[in-house]
Amino acid sequence: MxxxxxxxxxxxxxxxxxxxxxxxxxxxxxxxxxxxxxxxxxxxxRELKSIVTDADLIATALLSAPEESRSESKVIGYNMKGEFVTLKEGNNEFIILADDPNKSGFSAACYHKDLEPFMARGRALKAEGKTPQDIFEIREEEMKSGALKITTGATLHIYYGSKTAFDPETFKVDGAKLRYVVYMPFATSESTGLPEAPAASNHPWIMNPGTHRAHIMISPLPEEK
Structure with a gap:
């Protein structure tokens, strides 16, 4: 027991x-x-960083260009001192306009080098104090007279957003996205078959039809977080 x-x-x-x-x-x-x-x-x-140096301006601007072309793209724009300069030399078909650090939000643009005379003319007229409408009308007349040219099919890539903070590892700007432009001088909805307003947020459409600034707009859907 x-x-x-x-x-x-x-x-x-x-x-x-x-x-x-x-x-x-x-x-x-x-x-x-x-x-x-x-x-x-x-x-x-990951902690985001503010754009405080010319190197930051270059790194964030390069994201407007195709990845395989970034290292050889030329970058121009206002430096942190407020001077319009060449921030980075390049030797391929792209010129990149960096974000203006003195403006709110973020906007960098990458365009084909054949568009530089057109873009430079716009900057010069703006520096003279011309209004956006003045610039439009002056370049319209110069395009019609042959004094100014835009190569049909030349592209512009715009990387933009309301914030300026960026990831220091990827250089992606917080919330920024891309928009694409394909220049088609004097094209219309009838000549291209494109609507004058997008059918959806990622569908192509034609803007400023019938003018020197006629262009196809493409706004891809934003990346999912």
């Missing part, structure tokens, strides 16, 4: 130990999972 009682007591002690071990193991596992989740969450939140 004494042996049976001792056996029962021993069994009870073993069960109690097992139960305690399971609780400890569960608590440890839960704690490890919590730590891992916190670490993963912290790793995914």
């Amino acid at each position: 004494k042996h049976i009682i001792i056996a029962f007591i021993f069994t009870g002690i073993l069960m109690s130990c097992n139960s305690s071990d399971k609780k400890n193991t569960t608590t440890e596992n839960s704690s490890e999972m919590e730590t891992t989740e916190k670490r993963t969450s912290n790793d995914s939140i």
